[in-house]
Amino acid sequence: MLRDEVLKLVQKHAPKGTAVTLSVPEDARLGHYSTNVAFALSKIEKKSPLEIAERIASDVTSSKSPAISRAVAAAPGFINFFLAPKALHEELNAIAKAKKNYGRSKVKSSKLKVQVEFVSANPTGPLTLANGRGGFLGDVLANVLENAGAAVEREYYVNDTGNQIFTLGKSLLASLGFVPDDETLYKGEYVSEWAAKHKKDVEKMRKDPAKLGEKAAGDFLKLIKRALEKEAHIKFDRYTSEKKNIHAKGYVKKALALFKKKGVTYEKEGATWLKTTAEGDDKDRVLVTGGGFPTYFLADAGHYLETKERGFKAKINILGPDHYGYVARIQAAAKLVGLANSKVLITQAVRLIRGGAEVKMSKRKGNFVTFEEVVEEVGADAARFFFLSVAPESHMDFNLDLAKERSNKNPVYYAQYAYVRAKAVVAKAGKIAGKPDLSLLNTPDDAALLFQLSRLPEVLADAANDYAVHRLTQYASTLARAFHTFYEKEHVVGEAPALAAARLALVKGSIIVFENLFRILGISAPSKM
RNA sequence: CCCCCCGUAGCACAAUGGAUAGUGCAGGGCUCUUCUAAGGCCUUGAUGUGGGUUCGAUUCCUACCGGGGGGACCA
Numbered sequence: 110m111l112r113d114e115v116l117k118l119v120q121k122h123a124p125k126g127t128a129v130t131l132s133v134p135e136d137a138r139l140g141h142y143s144t145n146v147a148f149a150l151s152k153i154e155k156k157s158p159l160e161i162a163e164r165i166a167s168d169v170t171s172s173k174s175p176a177i178s179r180a181v182a183a184a185p186g187f188i189n190f191f192l193a194p195k196a197l198h199e200e201l202n203a204i205a206k207a208k209k210n211y212g213r214s215k216v217k218s219s220k221l222k223v224q225v226e227f228v229s230a231n232p233t234g235p236l237t238l239a240n241g242r243g244g245f246l247g248d249v250l251a252n253v254l255e256n257a258g259a260a261v262e263r264e265y266y267v268n269d270t271g272n273q274i275f276t277l278g279k280s281l282l283a284s285l286g287f288v289p290d291d292e293t294l295y296k297g298e299y300v301s302e303w304a305a306k307h308k309k310d311v312e313k314m315r316k317d318p319a320k321l322g323e324k325a326a327g328d329f330l331k332l333i334k335r336a337l338e339k340e341a342h343i344k345f346d347r348y349t350s351e352k353k354n355i356h357a358k359g360y361v362k363k364a365l366a367l368f369k370k371k372g373v374t375y376e377k378e379g380a381t382w383l384k385t386t387a388e389g390d391d392k393d394r395v396l397v398t399g400g401g402f403p404t405y406f407l408a409d410a411g412h413y414l415e416t417k418e419r420g421f422k423a424k425i426n427i428l429g430p431d432h433y434g435y436v437a438r439i440q441a442a443a444k445l446v447g448l449a450n451s452k453v454l455i456t457q458a459v460r461l462i463r464g465g466a467e468v469k470m471s472k473r474k475g476n477f478v479t480f481e482e483v484v485e486e487v488g489a490d491a492a493r494f495f496f497l498s499v500a501p502e503s504h505m506d507f508n509l510d511l512a513k514e515r516s517n518k519n520p521v522y523y524a525q526y527a528y529v530r531a532k533a534v535v536a537k538a539g540k541i542a543g544k545p546d547l548s549l550l551n552t553p554d555d556a557a558l559l560f561q562l563s564r565l566p567e568v569l570a571d572a573a574n575d576y577a578v579h580r581l582t583q584y585a586s587t588l589a590r591a592f593h594t595f596y597e598k599e600h601v602v603g604e605a606p607a608l609a610a611a612r613l614a615l616v617k618g619s620i621i622v623f624e625n626l627f628r629i630l631g632i633s634a635p636s637k638m
Numbered sequence: 639c640c641c642c643c644c645g646u647a648g649c650a651c652a653a654u655g656g657a658u659a660g661u662g663c664a665g666g667g668c669u670c671u672u673c674u675a676a677g678g679c680c681u682u683g684a685u686g687u688g689g690g691u692u693c694g695a696u697u698c699c700u701a702c703c704g705g706g707g708g709g710a711c712c713a
Contacts, residue, residue, distance in 0.1 A: 135653090276712095398711040597679090
């Protein structure tokens, strides 16, 4: 990528070992890339930043690198780089040649087998907005890592056994009056609907709430899968069953045996504990209760062990804000089972606003808006773009009243419309004979669009490194803006043949970049709107 | 009481310690005889408060003020 060429130049002319970062200045007049490296060097060299910047800028410029036309120092000590038009023209050729592979990188090794676990909502009812937020994040993060060369598995871990399934069974029984209702049971409409529809099963299994819960959970999981895959276009490679893949395969016992062998457990008050404090947790955690039951935590440790034994070198687990207290212990367990390259990302809550006030939602009480409802209401592309625009640690407000109105004004359409316009140009232009002379692409708007196209690889590489996928939506808007401006000011059809051919090549390059970006974002690339 | 996250314009969100704090929506004004006006151009408007570190702070530290979420031998 072009940014790396600039980076190498700076490193060559700065003292070796200098950490250099490049950014894209807001103001295009300041160049394509900028570095603040002179500020850092100023302390070491005891010279003014501007003096150092001027020296490096001059050295870089005089090195006559094909990547840049010039480097200039700017007060109080920035160095700004202007890419050479020829380098950008060549990048357009590279786009045309690479096609759908443009933007692929190898910043992650193909030997890196990484699992991204996300959503993993208990199948005790429909998905919440928070589940959906994690769903979009995980889906796109997996795409980004795959694009960067890693071997990725997208996993949904299904908690299909244990207390919450038992509770679900009891909730169904309570719904038909077989057992008394109480505070701890699930109350939503979905509970009574399922119970009413399956009266015979409920009655038949009235003595076995766990089995009843399992049956209902199987049905709820089908609904969850439909919402994720059909509605929201979130795909998984594996739905891992806690019961079948972890408990039945002995991973719970294996994890416990492993911990005991490592000497990191102890008995206290009848329970078995794991010394998670040794790994940074604020208290030790119970693995086996005094009643002899394995905890959810032990099963999770078993799950991490299973993941490790299936050959994964790394795992990224995306959890909701209700799992904050869980991060330290799960990281401790990951380390103890030997999956040290483990990362937990927490997505913050989604607040629902209706009528100007926050709506308190509770899955247990059943008074919540489901993810599926929202996706149906605003559309998969708009919902995706909306959720993905926000950094995961940011608390976000979702205004239901404005959701549909907003959906028509969603920035996703701005980006898609640019793509539609590009397709229309190509259709209208038809075939233009001759090899395009790209040096004719010399207006500011040609150049600005070309520069944005060339940034796809760096944007994707950055996201793969720091997981900040919300920057992809920002880039989509920036790219679309560059295209719209180009479209308004410059023409293809009607220009002299040589220029028309060059512009057509630029439009075709734009189509490739839009398609690659949209594919990774999981949004559609419509040819008409 | 302790821990984590957040506080940026009327609203929803951006901003690897850098330059004149960006984007969309909303508001005001222009703009279709040329490839789709879901567009383009111009414009109004913001860093919760007080200290500190720094050449430079929305960003780091600290105290406060707001908001959200955690703190089970539940999941």
